[in-house]
Amino acid sequence: MGIRKIDLDRCDGCGICIEACPMDVLRYDTGLRKAFIKYLADCQACLLCEMSCPVNAIYVSPDYERRIPVPIYY
Numbered sequence: 766m767g768i769r770k771i772d773l774d775r776c777d778g779c780g781i782c783i784e785a786c787p788m789d790v791l792r793y794d795t796g797l798r799k800a801f802i803k804y805l806a807d808c809q810a811c812l813l814c815e816m817s818c819p820v821n822a823i824y825v826s827p828d829y830e831r832r833i834p835v836p837i838y839y
Contacts, residue, residue, distance in 0.1 A: 767808030768815075768825050773799050775822035782814035782823055790814075 778798040792803040
């Protein structure tokens with residue numbers, strides 16, 4: 766349950782999804798200039814980030830699944 770993925774090819778780094786998230790799950794990567802999932806376990810699958818994304822780069826799944834977040838390496 767929660768954010769399935771952020772398509773980095775589509776993400777333009779506008780930050781609207783970060784502002785829309787009530788659970789503070791997303792962060793902005795200043796190096797890539799893109800949004801990324803920081804606190805996956807806190808995601809409540811409210812769909813606000815997906816609905817607010819102007820380029821449709823975020824995919825949220827209401828299906829329950831157990832996932833381990835993968836760190837971003839620079």
